[in-house]
Amino acid sequence: MATVPKKPDTNSGEQGAPKPSKAPQSQDNENRRYEVVERGQIHTLSYRCYFRDVQTNTIVSPFHDIPLVNDQYTSAAKNGENVYNMVVEVPRWTNAKMEINKQMKLNPLVQDVKNGKPRFVNNVFPYHGYLWNYGALPQTWEDPNHIDPETQTGGDNDPLDVCEIGTTLHATGSIVPVKVLGVLGLIDEGETDWKLLAIDVRDKLAAEIHDLDDIEKKLPGLLDATRRWFKYYKVPTGKPPNKFAMDEKYGDREFAKRVIGETRKYWEKLAAGETKVEEKVCSIANTTLNNRGTIKKGDADKIVEENEKHHAEAAKLDSSVHQLFYVCDEEDRSNKEKKF
Numbered sequence: 636m637a638t639v640p641k642k643p644d645t646n647s648g649e650q651g652a653p654k655p656s657k658a659p660q661s662q663d664n665e666n667r668r669y670e671v672v673e674r675g676q677i678h679t680l681s682y683r684c685y686f687r688d689v690q691t692n693t694i695v696s697p698f699h700d701i702p703l704v705n706d707q708y709t710s711a712a713k714n715g716e717n718v719y720n721m722v723v724e725v726p727r728w729t730n731a732k733m734e735i736n737k738q739m740k741l742n743p744l745v746q747d748v749k750n751g752k753p754r755f756v757n758n759v760f761p762y763h764g765y766l767w768n769y770g771a772l773p774q775t776w777e778d779p780n781h782i783d784p785e786t787q788t789g790g791d792n793d794p795l796d797v798c799e800i801g802t803t804l805h806a807t808g809s810i811v812p813v814k815v816l817g818v819l820g821l822i823d824e825g826e827t828d829w830k831l832l833a834i835d836v837r838d839k840l841a842a843e844i845h846d847l848d849d850i851e852k853k854l855p856g857l858l859d860a861t862r863r864w865f866k867y868y869k870v871p872t873g874k875p876p877n878k879f880a881m882d883e884k885y886g887d888r889e890f891a892k893r894v895i896g897e898t899r900k901y902w903e904k905l906a907a908g909e910t911k912v913e914e915k916v917c918s919i920a921n922t923t924l925n926n927r928g929t930i931k932k933g934d935a936d937k938i939v940e941e942n943e944k945h946h947a948e949a950a951k952l953d954s955s956v957h958q959l960f961y962v963c964d965e966e967d968r969s970n971k972e973k974k975f
């Protein structure tokens with residue numbers, strides 16, 4: 636196993652190279668019900684992206700308050716299948732590891748931190764940043780105390796991850812209505828980390844894609860590229876390739892729905908206080924659930940206001956964000972068999 640960094644180019648990220656992210660656009664949000672409230676400066680440790688319910692003018696947690704099921708699109712679908720709200724963390728082709736922060740009250744999106752600096756994922760050939768709009772399903776939680784029978788490991792203590800495979804780019808902070816198509820059982824550094832595959836129900840391809848076979852038909856190569864991306868994305872940082880449950884095969888739509896159902900139950904127990912987790916590890920502060928974590932609207936506003944004011948200009952990016960890495964894995968090279 637070796638990684639071969641390519642000589643960095645001279646692009647600063649502002650000279651023709653792809654921009655790592657753009658400002659959140661609340662018009663992407665379902666029903667325009669939620670708008671983003673930004674604080675600090677993007678691509679620095681000060682950045683926070685909170686959410687406000689525009690109907691009640693109240694700050695909400697994207698982990699606990701935004702509903703898992705999108706009622707409007709679920710009833711419009713008329714096929715009995717749930718349409719879920721997805722919170723977009725990382726837009727396709729970008730590298731900044733934006734994520735729902737579990738520890739902070741009201742769970743703003745922040746950039747993950749590595750070695751005291753904002754974290755960017757490496758570009759493993761032939762990809763740049765993430766292959767999909769990446770995010771999470773609200774009101775789900777992968778319980779670290781639960782050993783999954785398929786993966787034989789505990790949950791990663793995060794909301795359930797989603798790869799949205801539609802053709803549109805969604806900004807950080809978008810709430811996108813998605814239907815679920817399948818799931819990949821990633822075991823990331825010894826933790827269960829299911830990766831749902833889903834598509835925005837408004838996408839031009841959504842009417843033609845219902846399951847894994849349709850993905851392979853309409854988006855040939857995406858399933859294999861997705862598995863490869865998750866296998867190698869941490870190799871440039873010196874970590875071994877990731878492993879997968881179920882012999883690296885995808886679970887189908889029904890399997891994915893079961894994973895959603897289970898992680899929903901774990902979240903319910905977390906929110907109800909049945910599963911004890913320290914507040915500093917996983918905050919259950921919220922403004923809508925009427926449980927022991929619920930706080931008042933004014934107190935929620937104060938939490939947001941305590942942060943640095945929002946800077947309109949993003950921080951300048953280091954050219955290393957666009958550096959390219961090749962992963963040489965003999966097993967991967969000789970394994971031509973498709974596994975979906």
Ligand SMILES: [Mg+2]
Nearest residue numbers: 791793796828
């Ligand atoms: Mg996860």
